[in-house]
Amino acid sequence: xxxxxxxxxxxxxxxxxxxxxxxxxxxxxxxxxxxxxxxxxxxxxxxxxxxxxxxxxxxxxxxxxxxxxxxxxxxxxxxxxxxxxxxxxxxxxxxxxxxxxxxxxxxxxxxxxxxxxxxxxxxxxxxxxxxxxxxxxxxxxxxxxxx
Numbered sequence: 001x002x003x004x005x006x007x008x009x010x011x012x013x014x015x016x017x018x019x020x021x022x023x024x025x026x027x028x029x030x031x032x033x034x035x036x037x038x039x040x041x042x043x044x045x046x047x048x049x050x051x052x053x054x055x056x057x058x059x060x061x062x063x064x065x066x067x068x069x070x071x072x073x074x075x076x077x078x079x080x081x082x083x084x085x086x087x088x089x090x091x092x093x094x095x096x097x098x099x100x101x102x103x104x105x106x107x108x109x110x111x112x113x114x115x116x117x118x119x120x121x122x123x124x125x126x127x128x129x130x131x132x133x134x135x136x137x138x139x140x141x142x143x144x145x146x147x
Contacts, residue, residue, distance in 0.1 A: 063101040063129070064093060066118065070109040074118075087121055094125050101129035 067075040074081045081089060090102075102122050106115040115132070122130045 061097075061100050063103045063131070064127075065103050065105060065133075066090075066122070067105040068107060068110050068114065068118065070107040072110065072114070087125070090122065090125050090127075094127055098126075099128060101131065102127045103131045103133050105133040 065075075065077055069075070074083060074086060076086070076089060076093070094100075104115065104118055104122065106118070119130055119132075
């Protein structure tokens with residue numbers, strides 16, 4: 001009499017197909033790699049252009065970013081700031097991280113006196129470096145630079 005054994009059963013064994021999962025994960029990774037840097041820029045600030053910018057200097061620490069939009073709204077990094085509290089906020093940020101420089105990004109539609117006042121405040125606070133963010137303008141461009 002023949003005995004039935006499970007070894008010889010012809011039942012299908014389930015196999016998980018991970019190819020669609022890998023495809024979805026790779027698509028999401030690519031989307032995030034494109035979207036996240038665009039979100040970090042965040043503000044729509046059109047900075048003036050100059051013909052001969054200084055050479056880009058690399059530092060060990062990224063600088064703080066202070067932005068002023070065309071309508072006069074100020075942002076520290078990507079956080080909107082109340083102008084009455086800006087100086088105390090900048091002092092606190094400099095106290096926490098005294099080695100970090102600050103870059104001022106002012107829209108070309110903002111009055112220069114406003115940008116100059118912010119530069120003075122940053123210098124008086126004692127940041128180790130205060131810079132203006134500008135775009136590179138080619139020599140043959142008809143752009144007149146800052147207004």
